[in-house]
Amino acid sequence: MRLTPRRPSFYRFRRQLADTDAIPQLVLLGLVTGFFTAVVTTGFQELIDFFTSLYLPASEYDNYAALEWPLRLLLPLIGVAVIITLFRLLHEPKHRLGIAHVIERLNLHQGRLPLKPFLLQFFAGIAAIASGHSIGREGPAVHLGAASGSLLGQWLHLPNNSLRVLVACGSAAAISSLFNTPIAGIVFAMEVVVMEYTVAGFIPVMLASVIAAVITRSLYGTEPAFHVPSITVTTVNELPLIIITGITMGLLAVCFCRLIVLFARTNTYPLWLRLTGAALLTGITAIWLPQVMGIGYGTLSDIMFNNLGFTFLCLLTIGKLVTSAASIGLGVPGGLIGPSLFIGAAAGSTVGSLTNMLGLSATASGFPAMVGMSAMLGAVLQAPLTALITVLELTRNPGILLPSLIAIIIAWLISSQLFRQQSIFTQMLSADGLDFRHDPVAQALRRAGVASVMSRSLQQLERHCPFEQLQSALKTKPRWLLINNNGKPQSLMPAVELARQLEQLTFDAHYTLVETADLLGIPAKRLEVASIDIKSTLHEALIRMDQNTLDALYIINHDRKNGDAILGIITRADIEAWYQVPH
Known part of the structure; x- marks a missing residue:
């Protein structure tokens, strides 16, 4: 082994990235990561839409009720067959994908995400979502974005502390590209994935999220993920509804998370058995309740415009909660943010219908659903700011800000203080035997x-x-x-x-x-x-x-x-x- 002299050019660039204040270098890398993440997530979404269009026409997108019941039963099973084949072809034994996998690699492996799980998440995620499993797109998208940043850094042989920033850049760009919500992407990456705020990390993450949003809007326009009615709310008059909604979402979040962890503890059973069980549960439920399949944006719009009855909303809340918890906990490679928003909207609208019947409030159309979405998401992720900004950007309705904030605080207090619940991703990792604590000293030392x-x-x-x-x-x-x-x-x-x-x-x-x-x-x-x-x-x-x-x-x-x-x-x-x- 020999001593080496100082090297010019790219070696100096890598050396500068070892410092905590290498903002110009990280900004450049954040820009590149945002671009690649937008390309990858766009390709991911386009392939999902292509395969979905094979059995659902564009005019009936996400309307699984238009399918005959035998096809609703078989679709998730077909998806499972494809997923199991992919796992065997890629020889991936751990079966750990999604946001929980990103957090694990960030905390226990210095942000080094391997290529094989990236490929598996891309193709298996397409198979799972296109076959109607009760999951969201954001889990695979965040994994793909984070891995894009990490693989870029590994290819360039960058120091590990900069890989952490690139993982955050990819995560933010994924959420920004997927939901057309650049601010929510930034907050999500810092509050949920990295779990810290630093100037050196914040600036590149902002740029990555903005670049992804610009690319997405140039391709798909500036329309939000789903449309909501325009509302004007007097917070004082709706305070009983807001409080009841916050309490309900806190309790539902606890049930949802505990069901996911309960199903996740079956990880000693073979993968094919767990995935088949999830597919059967989703398929059988969809025979009578097809709205539980897929992402459910069409149904979410119906909920927003009060087009569904009280009884149906109750059944939909329970059906979506159980099928999504089973799918995620049993290992279907999908996300839980979409289902959390769906459950929150359905349950919030249920509470709104009930309070209207009891004469406690006279709510505007869609208001209870929006409040429920934010409160449910905040309690599930244990990330109040992420939930607030996400729903604000998704609905583009500033009138929802204060009511949502009140409901989020109530739901968060019930879930975290009364039931001692951690973030669902931390709970999922603990169920897999991975227990890590967020040490401020370790966090600081990882930055350099x-x-x-x-x-x-x-x-x-x-x-x-x-x-x-x-x-x-x-x-x-x-x-x-x-x-x-x-x-x-x-x-x-x-x-x-x-x-x-x-x-x-x-x-x-x-x-x-x-x-x-x-x-x-x-x-x-x-x-x-x-x-x-x-x-x-x-x-x-x-x-x-x-x-x-x-x-x-x-x-x-x-x-x-x-x-x-x-x-x-x-x-x-x-x-x-x-x-x-x-x-």
């Missing part, structure tokens, strides 16, 4: 790469070293001496320690001139060392030190052509000093 803190002031010497070479090395005034033993780095010595001992080492006990010194034998402070890759974060470096009971690491750059090169040194004291300085 080892290259931003390492010391390049070092000389590499062999254990038995001639005095002339020692004197020559000390003339460069290095901070550290990396000592090789049998051709491999073994110890790290402060250069000042050798300078103190050098005069005494010139002669042995008999005052005979000594030509070489044993750098591992002289009385001096030394640190045992191990290697770590240049792309690693400070958090990874600290974990490696803890696992090996070390206080120092030497940083290497893997180069297939020229071999591994040593770039610098990082110590535990360096990491602690970095964390104590505001960034």
Whole structure:
């Protein structure tokens, strides 16, 4: 292993990305990530629409009630057959996809999303959604967007701390492209996926979301995901409805999440059995209640305009809740944000009909549904701001802002404080045996790469070293001496320690001139060392030190052509000093 000189051009670009304030570089990468994510999610949606059009004409899009009941029963089973075939073709044993997979890779694997799950999510997601499973598009889309950013960073060999930002950029761009909601995409990425707000992360995420929205609007126009009636609301008059809706959504969110986790705990059973069970439940329910199939935007519009009766709304709420929870929990590769909005709208409209019958309110058309959507989403995701902004952008109705805020707070308090419920994605990962806690120190250390803190002031010497070479090395005034033993780095010595001992080492006990010194034998402070890759974060470096009971690491750059090169040194004291300085 050899020391390497400083390199120009792209190496410097990668080195700058190891800093927490590399905003210009991250902005450029965010722009590219937003573009690629928009292309991927657009292709994803177009293929879903193409396959759906094979059995549902454009005028009947998402209207599964137009199909005969045998086809409604068979469609989810056909989709499962395709999904299982894809899993076997790609030899993917873990079966973990979607937003939960993104959060897992972000927290436990430094944001490195593999290619194979990306391909599987793309094609299996198309098969699942096009075959009418009771799931949403946003889960696969966020996975595809996050993986687009991560794979771009891995291809460019960027440091791991910048991969986290690219994952957030892809997640935001996916939501922005899918729902035509750029602000909601930004908030979702920071509140749900990354779970932190920093300026260095926020600016590139904003740009990625905007770029995705611009591309989407240039292709599909500026229309929202679904149309809602225009309403004018007096919050005080509707306060009883808002409070009851908030309480109802909090309780329904708890039921929905616990059902998902209950189904997710069947992960010891074979995948084909779980997927078949989900398909049968959806297909059988759809015989009598076809509106539970698919994304349900058509039905959602009917709910918004009060075109459905009270009894039917009750059945629809229960049917969608059970089929969506089963589909997601049993492993169908789809999202839960769409179903959460659907359940919230149906349940909210149910509460509105009930309060109208009891004379507690006289609500405008669609108002209870909008309030229910926001409250349900906020309680399920444990992300109040994401829910508020999402519904505001989806409906484009500022009059819904204050009522939704009140309902979200009530639903969030009931689910998180009364029932101690975490985000559904955290619960799903826990059901898979993956338990991670959000440590503020770890979050901060993940934002910086080892290259931003390492010391390049070092000389590499062999254990038995001639005095002339020692004197020559000390003339460069290095901070550290990396000592090789049998051709491999073994110890790290402060250069000042050798300078103190050098005069005494010139002669042995008999005052005979000594030509070489044993750098591992002289009385001096030394640190045992191990290697770590240049792309690693400070958090990874600290974990490696803890696992090996070390206080120092030497940083290497893997180069297939020229071999591994040593770039610098990082110590535990360096990491602690970095964390104590505001960034």
